[in-house]
Amino acid sequence: MRLTPAHLDMATAALRAVLPLEHPADSMLRHFFRENPALGANDRAFIAESVFGILRHRFFLECISGTSIPRSLLLAYLARFQGMNLRELLPLVSEVEAKWLTGIKAVTPESQPLAIQAEFPEWLTEKLRGFMPDNEILDLGRSLQRPASLDLRVNTLLANREEVLALLNKDGIAGNATPYSLVGIRLAGKPAINRHELFLTGKVEVQDEGSQLLGYLLAPKRGDMVVDFCAGAGGKTLMLGALMRSQGRIYAFDISEKRLNNLKPRLKRSGLSNLYPQRIANENDIKVKRLTGKIDRVLVDAPCSGLGTLRRNPDLKWRQSPQSIEELKRKQAAILSSAANLLKPGGRLIYATCSFLPEENQEIVERFLAGHPRLAPLNCAELLAQQKIPLDTGVYLQLSPGLHGTDGFFAAAMELVK
Numbered sequence: 158m159r160l161t162p163a164h165l166d167m168a169t170a171a172l173r174a175v176l177p178l179e180h181p182a183d184s185m186l187r188h189f190f191r192e193n194p195a196l197g198a199n200d201r202a203f204i205a206e207s208v209f210g211i212l213r214h215r216f217f218l219e220c221i222s223g224t225s226i227p228r229s230l231l232l233a234y235l236a237r238f239q240g241m242n243l244r245e246l247l248p249l250v251s252e253v254e255a256k257w258l259t260g261i262k263a264v265t266p267e268s269q270p271l272a273i274q275a276e277f278p279e280w281l282t283e284k285l286r287g288f289m290p291d292n293e294i295l296d297l298g299r300s301l302q303r304p305a306s307l308d309l310r311v312n313t314l315l316a317n318r319e320e321v322l323a324l325l326n327k328d329g330i331a332g333n334a335t336p337y338s339l340v341g342i343r344l345a346g347k348p349a350i351n352r353h354e355l356f357l358t359g360k361v362e363v364q365d366e367g368s369q370l371l372g373y374l375l376a377p378k379r380g381d382m383v384v385d386f387c388a389g390a391g392g393k394t395l396m397l398g399a400l401m402r403s404q405g406r407i408y409a410f411d412i413s414e415k416r417l418n419n420l421k422p423r424l425k426r427s428g429l430s431n432l433y434p435q436r437i438a439n440e441n442d443i444k445v446k447r448l449t450g451k452i453d454r455v456l457v458d459a460p461c462s463g464l465g466t467l468r469r470n471p472d473l474k475w476r477q478s479p480q481s482i483e484e485l486k487r488k489q490a491a492i493l494s495s496a497a498n499l500l501k502p503g504g505r506l507i508y509a510t511c512s513f514l515p516e517e518n519q520e521i522v523e524r525f526l527a528g529h530p531r532l533a534p535l536n537c538a539e540l541l542a543q544q545k546i547p548l549d550t551g552v553y554l555q556l557s558p559g560l561h562g563t564d565g566f567f568a569a570a571m572e573l574v575k
């Protein structure tokens with residue numbers, strides 16, 4: 158695509174709309190596109206890529222630019238991360254900008270402090286230093302600066318992976334079976350899969366491979382009674398339904414009506430009939446309480462900082478803070494405790510987050526287990542091996558974008574002893 162002054166102006170305007178970060182960047186960008194309906198597909202792709210690219214590298218860009226002005230951040234991003242040389246940019250910029258760009262081309266990331274190289278705010282870098290050496294913080298930060306892949310889950314109620322791969326291939330969409338999930342496909346690029354027949358007929362859903370592994374940890378059986386306690390828009394619920402071959406019963410709880418509404422069209426496409434979305438007021442709702450002791454498998458995909466998804470949501474690092482994490486920890490502990498009451502003897506609970514902070518993960522689980530001797534920890538590596546998935550990250554499942562190519566999920570498994 159040949160870059161024009163109009164492209165720069167539109168991307169700058171989009172960035173100006175997104176940068177206050179009062180709302181999630183993806184919803185602000187969707188709003189911007191709705192307000193600017195004349196933009197073509199290529200323009201939108203350029204704008205989205207630039208806005209998210211800048212958010213991924215914002216600390217470094219601000220540092221080398223010495224400013225937070227959207228147009229300067231955009232030019233610095235194009236020069237430093239999109240490989241645009243000065244010759245290409247010169248016709249689009251003023252003389253002053255051209256001179257300034259020459260200067261910033263020379264700065265190396267290695268000369269910057271750790272927090273800037275890793276693209277983490279100071280407060281997060283300090284938290285990480287409490288349990289990680291600097292070189293690992295840097296690796297983690299760098300892995301989260303790379304864009305995430307587009308992963309699909311094959312809905313095994315309606316199709317199988319080989320058949321879907323062949324159909325994608327026929328339509329020129331390159332993809333491969335994911336290394337761990339038995340029903341995952343990792344696409345090579347970012348095709349508009351939501352307009353593809355396979356998506357529209359419910360044969361595939363978009364779902365990160367790491368998220369799919371949580372389904373295999375829970376491993377619900379056909380006739381089971383299952384609760385997805387924090388179901389949201391049902392990313393994981395739909396997989397559980399397919400694993401159960403649409404038999405048994407899944408209650409999809411969430412406090413957000415809006416998110417549960419987003420589940421409805423997905424549910425319709427999926428062909429599942431064993432799923433019951435229910436809005437609850439909080440984790441102590443009567444709809445929860447009446448299931449006490451009746452449930453075979455409970456998934457708690459807890460509200461969390463989401464820091465393990467920074468590849469997809471780079472704005473989260475400014476939308477979270479030490480205070481918001483304290484608040485989340487209180488919620489996580491309360492939800493885990495209520496959710497565990499639902500288990501039948503012998504029932505299994507999976508507590509999961511998409512965070513890499515121990516305080517949201519093992520610390521919540523270990524504190525809970527210490528006060529609940531009837532719940533016994535299960536080994537995640539063994540549970541996955543039972544499903545013929547060779548992935549051993551120890552007792553807990555701990556995924557990282559750098560090592561596993563997935564979002565940074567954490568999961569702990571436990572069982573109510575008989």
Ligand SMILES: C[S@@+](CC[C@H](N)C(=O)[O-])C[C@H]1O[C@@H](n2cnc3c(N)ncnc32)[C@H](O)[C@@H]1O
Pocket residue numbers: 386387388389390391392393394410411412413416437439440458459460461488492
């Ligand atoms: C990590 S998201 C869930 C994502 C979802 N499982 C998926 O795969 O798409 C956490 C969810 O917890 C919900 N939530 C927050 N507090 C809750 C509570 N007390 N009880 C149940 N759900 C809650 C939020 O509305 C949010 O949808």
